[in-house]
Amino acid sequence: MFGLNAKDTRLLLIVIGLVVFAPFLMNPFPTDSGLAQFNAGYPDLMQRFVIFGIFAIGFNILFGLTGYLSFGHAAFLGAGSYAAVWMLKLLTINVIPAILISTLVAGAFALLIGFISLRRSGIYFSILTLAFAQMAFALAASVLTPITGGETGLQTALNDPRILDGAASGTGNIPAPALFGLEMRDSWDWVVGGWSFTFNAGYYLAGLFMIGAFYLSILIFRSPFGLMLKAIKTNQTRLNYTGLNSRPYTLAAFVISGMYAGLAGGLMASMDPLAGAERMQWTASGEVVLMAILGGAGTLIGPVLGAGFIKYFENIFSKINDNVLHQWFAFMPDGIENFLVTILHPFVGKGWHLTLGLVFMLVVIFLPGGLVEGGQRIGRLFSRKKKTDDSPNADTKPAE
């Protein structure tokens, strides 16, 4: 289906299913229960999952396939965000032009930076991209303040011109980004028993883009172009002696990956019309590197998992405070309750960084292939069990 083989089709269907049913999957706990703290099914976080998913998928096209480790990818995300907010300010509050322009602007920016940086390989390439991104960040936060809003960030305002639909506003409130009248922040709730599921317009728009981005990335992975990129990672010498100039291929991968980042930035600004300079900082670039490696660089689904994992930590673990801990363990005797709270205290709330650092170390030590390898190991565990359980059945099934 979709021009993919059976395995890839299945993967794509799984991703589509995850995106469509995320409002249910992310809210497994009843709203009133103590575990509701772990629910992630609210619009902002779900939007972040898919948007950073797009960012990580794009990064993986460059890093996972060609092995070129860009340490400045956040610059494209930031450039995309700025472009999108400017579109929302100047042209129309409709998100379509914002998303398109942000992708194109980031692509152009990537073409420029890639053209220069790809003259070098290995760590020299990494440092070149880092240098460009840090320059973009430093300038955006200071001397470019008139264009970027500086450290405060670029926002929409009441008196924005909005050439196409500026006349419509005048209610005293800034209009929210919308898709032909459907505001990105619109949500519907569905309450079933103690559960409540939220369906958010912006999330589904972003989700649609992520499914498209994922599908495109499968096509790239399986195409001859993707094969060339893998060949670059494996052995550039041989590739050159095979009559191929690797530069156009790496540059194409770099630009595609930059456009993915721009798309993510554009979507981010469409969900929430703000673009800040710190989106371009090296820590933001480092974050996407960590997402890809944590999830499993070079695999299709890995980066998406990594993105979800890190964003979950950042948004859920940081909100667990001592109060919440006490609530959880309230049923225990006071002594044990206090003991448990004391033990957990350093790892949650303001200590979420510590937990994240530990997880990075544990994953990379025990699962060199990232979370995907963890999944495969669990899968193998089950399939081995299955084989012993109903081996006659398994034998009759045609091999894929």
Next chain:
Amino acid sequence: MGILEIKNVGKRFGGLQALSDVNLSVEENTVHAIIGPNGAGKSTLLNCLVGKLIPDTGSVTFQGQSLLGRKPHEINQMGVSRVFQTPEIFGDLTVLENVMIPCFAHRDGAFQMNAIRSVRHQNDIRESADQILTDVNMLEKRNMHAASLSRGDKRRLEMAMCLVQDPKLLLLDEPTAGMARADTNNTIDLLKEIKEKRDITMAIIEHDMHVVFSMAERITVLAQGTPLVEDTPENIKGHPKVREAYLGEAQV
């Protein structure tokens, strides 16, 4: 006029004169071996042919066109393929994919977004890849990871990758280095077979006299960066200068 003409080539690394005044002509459709003791400048010469090094003096022409200043991939596009001393293959990819990549690399060398090309075209490529794998007896290993192949198979794969591009000149850098005698003989047979089936010129840099004398039609002996003598294998064997410079110590 040979297919490959090397004229007055010299190359200097700091204080070391690696090559000086090398003149060499490789005739079309012959197997031409270049031999010489360690440090004679064989590898330097080879690197000057493929664009990895640029000679300080002299000229290198292939089919009348100069090779100097061209990059490796451009030289390859002119019809020159190279086999390395340690096989350079795409270790992370399967054998089939390894052979498909040179198929995609079209002679015009234009960068194409192959992602959007038709599936049918891919099938053609797959067919020619299968054909060449049959030729080198590796069809049954097509789905193996290239890195997991034996050294002999890696060498074979590398040759398949070169041959699938139908090169006019094949440069072989010690193709049997580090091989067991049986493997060496297999390789010689393979090369001979290739030579029979195709119009191809081969230039071999080799240490192993057994290989050289069982295949080469012309031999150039290189010593201290300059050609000592060039002749047929029979004449080389008995050449006193060669014995003195090279065979004397090797005792084949």
Next chain:
Amino acid sequence: MSKSNFTRRGLLKTGALAGAGLSAPTLFSPVWADGHAGYTNAPAGGTVTLGFNVPQSGPYADEGADELRAYELAVEHLNGGGDGGMMNTFSSNALKGNGILGKKVEYVTGDTQTKPDAARASAKSMIEKDGAIMITGGSSSGVAVAVQALCQEAGIIFMAGLTHSNDTTGKDKKANGFRHFFNSYMSGAALAPILGANYGKDRKAYHLTADYNWGYTTEEAVRTSTEAMGWETVAAVKTPLAQTDFKDYVAPVLQSGADVLVLNHYGGNMVNSLTSAVQFGLREAQANGKNFEIIVPLYSRLMAKGAGENVKGIFGSTNWHWSLTDEGSKAFVKSFGTKYGFPPSQAAHTCYVQTLLYADAAERAGTFNPCGIAEALEGFEFDGMGNGKTLYRAEDHQCFKDVLVVKGKENPTSEFDLLEIVEVTPAAQVTYDASIFGGDLGTCNPGA
């Protein structure tokens, strides 16, 4: 058809919807169905949730921790616990110690990381997931401006924490946002007369300015007010926000002919630039036949602690200090000090007061509707919260109150006793016209 902009989990939490759950699930019921209250996250049931959004990681984590302590104290007092703190000295007597409008106060916390993006993400999760009715906190103007805009969109009240830039209630002001903390303009206006009196009216100033929005407004405020009384500005150099060592910027100061150095820096920047300036001997130096002087327009006790002995004798301004002797300050210091064992910082004070002011406004308005609360806060005059008589100005939602001019103490008796109050500048002297910074308040947004 009206739809909701933000979901209101708060309502769902109350069990009012348990009944709705029993009846056939209303598939895709647009949330306006429970929007009868007319505003976002209208609390139902016996509790109301406030969102405390403070820096818990990054360089301002300690300041954030102090803010959080103040919030917890405020919640305790609102719910009738503890000694009541400033509730006893507050001129408005609407608060009864039974929560807000009879509802018990609960809270959620989040980490701003002192990054606008992260702060907004955290605030959004409080609004969308936890049903918070008000967001407060923060330790930088970038964060305050970003979160304030979000709250305006969402129909939530934002009670700013520590934010000193003119922009927060100037160019970026919003109808749903309120600031108790003072700003750059007030610092300049309060400092200038004291500087004139101590250092004379014939001075040459050299500014080092952190290269971002707050730095710009502070430099401008101090320049304008000092130049008005006769000082000359020799140079103003912008320093990168990420700068850690200021030697390159401090070294040329003495050669420039200046005799005063103004450090428009806050936080780690201020600690490091002041340390560098003292190392280069500027505190002892002579220039133009006068003693060379250093000025830090915005002081914070926590940062003064980081700079150690270097702050001695250096003038600056601050929003509040624990050594104030009015009844309100004394009551607050006592309940904070008793609970935590050390005196509160100015950030803690502002956050505590903001929470009480919000609760009081809700009581007086008789509703949690942001528009009602905004109305109750606008033009509200109060006393007994430190800083004397205070006005929440209707035009820009900025508080006008006395500003403290302080000096690094020469002989501190303890690690908290680092600043001494030189002068309490009366509110009238720092009041300005609301229109000078531009911006548009817009109209209040109740969401829904």
Next chain:
Amino acid sequence: MEAIVLQLLSGLDGGSAYALIALGLTLIFGTLGVVNFAHGALFMIGAFCTVTLQRILTLSHTVIDDTQKDFLGNPLKVQVPYIQDWFGEATSAAIIDWSVPLAIIFAIPVMLIIGIVMERGLIKHFYKRPHADQILVTFGLAIVLQEIIKAYYGANPIPAPAPDVFKGSFDFGQLLGFEANRIIYPYWRLVYFGFATIVIASVFAFLQFTTFGMVVRAGMADRETVGLLGIDIDKRFTMMFGLAACVAGLAGVMYTPINSPNYHMGMDFLVISFVVVVVGGMGSLPGAVLAGFVLGILQSFASMREVIEVLPGINQVVIYLAAIIILLTRPRGLLGKRGVMED
């Protein structure tokens, strides 16, 4: 002219800090082939060795002073350090005053142990792993280390002043025949510069003139061959890691009077030190030192008011701009070798 001399001094000073950190990073990379993102954290831990020593020296018992009041109006509790009881007021004040230099003695064993434990416990399992994995694991470690420090010491900077004798500045101008007070430079920064020079020189001397150093240098060039000679290169590499940790730690100890230490100071230096190492050429020790000074001086001149006025924002980007230009004109940095970290 005076401005230029002063800025040059300032640049050399900044360069020495860059060079010192980059030196340790290059040592680890050159010998072990590991990209160590936790190097900044080692620098930070070194700085906190000073703070820890300060805390130990000022371990106190409480004496209640009825004549003074604390902020709640209760009698003031005065903290009296134990060493004051033991050595008397003057001596103990002097000891506390000298806590930064004393911390050197304290930090050397601490950093050695941390370095060796880190190498044996974690890093050695990553020699054969891809650089990306090394980056992830050491970055994770850096976060963990700094969060531990933050949990214990808080996020606020903690002042650690230099001994009183080093306060004040040295008048270079008069030495060179300029007017008084035109070119002055703080004593402690000069001490830091001298200290950095000595450490850098000793590391070079150590590698150049000791057998240990010779083996390590051989190992840097060709690890397998040295292994074949029957030398236990692993043990020496462990010591090398300890040494690099020590260099980073000492850089941190001596840095504390310049900037009050805080838990994220390592991260602040991390990016810049990587840029220095790469600009110098991966794996080249002289390159790292040279690049450190070059970038330090460039940074210093770009921060001049006169320069910023012409090119606004240049002070923000000069290091990165220089890095780009150097890497584009010299493919392997200033003094890099072919084939190192190019794939």
